[in-house]
Amino acid sequence: MKTSSESDARLARLLVAPAVIVIALVAIFPLGWTVWESLHRHDLRLPWLGQPFVGLGNYARIIHDARFWGALGHTVLFTVVSVALELVLGLIFALAMNRAFRGRGIVRLAVLVPWAIPTVVAALLWRFLFDSQAGIANAILLNTGIIDEPIVWFVHAFTAWVPVILADVWKTTPFVALLLLAGLQNIDSVLYEAAAVDGASAWRQLTRITIPLLKPAILLVLIFRTLDAFRVFDLIYVLTGGGPGTSTEPIALYAFNALLQNLQFGYGAAISVVIFLITFGLALVYIKGLGAGGAAGAER
Amino acid sequence: MSDDLRPAEAVLDRRANGSDADARSTPARTKPSASSILGWAGLALLVLLIAFPLYWAVVASFTPEATLFREPSLWPRTIILDHYRALFTTRHFWVPIRNSIVVAGCTTIFCVVVGSLAAYALARLRFRGKGIILGFVLAVSMFPQISIVSPLYLMLRALGLINTYPGLILPYLTFAMPLTVWLLVGYFRQLPPDLEEAALVDGASRWQSFVRVLLPLSVPGVATTAILTFIYSWNEFLFALSFTVGPDRQTVPVAIALFRGQYQVPWGEILAAAVVATVPVAAMVLVFQRRIVQGLTAGAVKG
Numbered sequence: 038m039k040t041s042s043e044s045d046a047r048l049a050r051l052l053v054a055p056a057v058i059v060i061a062l063v064a065i066f067p068l069g070w071t072v073w074e075s076l077h078r079h080d081l082r083l084p085w086l087g088q089p090f091v092g093l094g095n096y097a098r099i100i101h102d103a104r105f106w107g108a109l110g111h112t113v114l115f116t117v118v119s120v121a122l123e124l125v126l127g128l129i130f131a132l133a134m135n136r137a138f139r140g141r142g143i144v145r146l147a148v149l150v151p152w153a154i155p156t157v158v159a160a161l162l163w164r165f166l167f168d169s170q171a172g173i174a175n176a177i178l179l180n181t182g183i184i185d186e187p188i189v190w191f192v193h194a195f196t197a198w199v200p201v202i203l204a205d206v207w208k209t210t211p212f213v214a215l216l217l218l219a220g221l222q223n224i225d226s227v228l229y230e231a232a233a234v235d236g237a238s239a240w241r242q243l244t245r246i247t248i249p250l251l252k253p254a255i256l257l258v259l260i261f262r263t264l265d266a267f268r269v270f271d272l273i274y275v276l277t278g279g280g281p282g283t284s285t286e287p288i289a290l291y292a293f294n295a296l297l298q299n300l301q302f303g304y305g306a307a308i309s310v311v312i313f314l315i316t317f318g319l320a321l322v323y324i325k326g327l328g329a330g331g332a333a334g335a336e337r
Numbered sequence: 338m339s340d341d342l343r344p345a346e347a348v349l350d351r352r353a354n355g356s357d358a359d360a361r362s363t364p365a366r367t368k369p370s371a372s373s374i375l376g377w378a379g380l381a382l383l384v385l386l387i388a389f390p391l392y393w394a395v396v397a398s399f400t401p402e403a404t405l406f407r408e409p410s411l412w413p414r415t416i417i418l419d420h421y422r423a424l425f426t427t428r429h430f431w432v433p434i435r436n437s438i439v440v441a442g443c444t445t446i447f448c449v450v451v452g453s454l455a456a457y458a459l460a461r462l463r464f465r466g467k468g469i470i471l472g473f474v475l476a477v478s479m480f481p482q483i484s485i486v487s488p489l490y491l492m493l494r495a496l497g498l499i500n501t502y503p504g505l506i507l508p509y510l511t512f513a514m515p516l517t518v519w520l521l522v523g524y525f526r527q528l529p530p531d532l533e534e535a536a537l538v539d540g541a542s543r544w545q546s547f548v549r550v551l552l553p554l555s556v557p558g559v560a561t562t563a564i565l566t567f568i569y570s571w572n573e574f575l576f577a578l579s580f581t582v583g584p585d586r587q588t589v590p591v592a593i594a595l596f597r598g599q600y601q602v603p604w605g606e607i608l609a610a611a612v613v614a615t616v617p618v619a620a621m622v623l624v625f626q627r628r629i630v631q632g633l634t635a636g637a638v639k640g
Binding site for chain 1: 376377379380383384386387388390391393394397405451452454455457458459462463464465467470473474476477479480481482483484485486487488489490491492507508510511514515518543544568571572574575578579589590591593594602604607608611614615618619621622623626627629630633634
């Protein structure tokens with residue numbers, strides 16, 4: 038018996054090794070390299086300067102970089118607004134989907150397609166809808182008399198955010214709804230029967246039964262969506278390019294521009310490390326929250 | 338005793354095959370409740386809101402550019418194939434399609450093969466450091482891609498792999514590998530271990546019981562994992578944008594994002610390309626929707 042468990046362990050190490058080595062080589066090693074880069078001045082346009090060690094110089098530069106703080110602000114704004122909208126809308130849709138009804142297959146399909154299509158394609162669709170000439174958004178607003186002049190959406194900082202947020206909500210609310218629906222289906226419907234017998238209103242059932250029991254699923258959605266929204270890149274790269282100016286530039290796009298447009302690898306790496314640390318911190322906070330939520334869920 | 342159980346059973350029954358039960362009780366015979374009408378109307382609205390941008394893009398991709406800008410119409414008045422023709426002749430759109438298939442396909446095959454070995458060990462075998470490895474896999478799946486773009490670029494440049502297929506497949510492993518391992522561990526754990534144990538008792542080795550018993554049983558799970566990995570790889574943008582130069586090795590998302598017209602935005606061709614890029618994933622969703630939903634929610638719930 039002992040030898041078999043030993044040989045099991047040997048086999049296990051053999052089987053796990055390739056995957057672990059691959060992940061270490063393509064993810065962990067590069068992450069360490071990013072940190073190392075961030076401590077150096079490395080400008081690919083000025084190769085004769087070499088890569089002098091500058092300590093935390095790049096990080097000191099970040100602190101005084103208005104464009105960095107702007108980008109961070111945009112990212113936080115985008116994350117908070119879109120995740121909040123997605124959570125509320127997703128919950129409404131999940132509740133509607135949870136009601137047994139015909140045509141569930143069609144709804145599931147409609148819900149999956151936006152999730153499955155490339156983000157780049159979703160961004161282009163919404164850029165087309167909000168095009169100042171051919172866009173239907175302007176046509177609808179003009180025909181209903183809400184505006185008199187077509188809006189040129191992408192030249193003003195405020196209006197440029199409208200298609201960005203709408204596109205993200207359109208693409209990811211379905212995913213949120215699916216996760217919440219899975220959570221809803223775990224709630225024992227006997228609870229609702231009992232509440233109905235006691236004369237509890239639908240609203241009371243929602244706030245006293247559904248939402249408390251759905252807390253683990255909601256936390257899960259928050260983790261996934263916040264981490265995702267925080268590293269938003271594709272959507273904004275295609276929809277606004279960060280413009281007008283840099284007024285919709287998120288932090289990942291700023292890092293990308295510093296790296297591959299300006300070829301400032303040291304400084305870009307420092308921004309990347311900051312993004313990594315923020316994401317990691319968020320994940321830790323949420324996992325703690327999820328642990329508490331999971332424990333509460335297990336109590337029932 | 339059995340009488341006591343009945344209400345609960347009825348409730349469970351209705352949940353299990355809800356559509357039938359509801360269809361029987363709501364229409365005609367009893368007055369449908371206000372909330373069920375509300376739910377139904379809400380869903381119809383949802384489907385409409387989701388479908389409209391897609392529908393609109395499809396219509397526009399078949400509409401002459403002049404009509405597109407003059408007067409948008411809900412119904413296509415004249416259908417033309419010019420945009421699609423231009424896409425495959427002057428734009429050479431089959432090049433990015435081929436690139437995407439090669440890159441996403443190779444990534445998927447490699448990850449499923451290597452990932453299923455690791456997932457078997459993590460799901461079934463006892464060894465030290467299992468929890469650490471699972472945590473490690475999960476942590477890497479949360480990496481922001483941008484945080485490793487610069488070293489990957491320098492690495493690929495040093496190896497001469499910029500603008501090559503391996504130069505995309507290798508970076509893709511950073512997100513695809515953790516995804517496959519994580520999903521497959523979930524699937525393998527769902528399967529009852531009895532059959533493998535029976536095989537072991539009959540004198541099969543661990544390896545034989547994995548290949549002969551577990552793998553055949555987990556074909557649906559492996560297929561779902563492969564589909565999800567393929568979709569994620571097909572849609573990837575940041576790495577493909579960073580590690581390709583010019584149209585030779587660009588993937589579909591990069592090619593579409595960088596479409597430029599001579600004087601104005603070539604909307605007709607862009608939307609035709611968007612439709613072409615969407616068709617494969619939409620087809621997969623259509624065929625495997627049930628499995629995909631299971632895979633997504635199972636993977637997430639365990640995450």
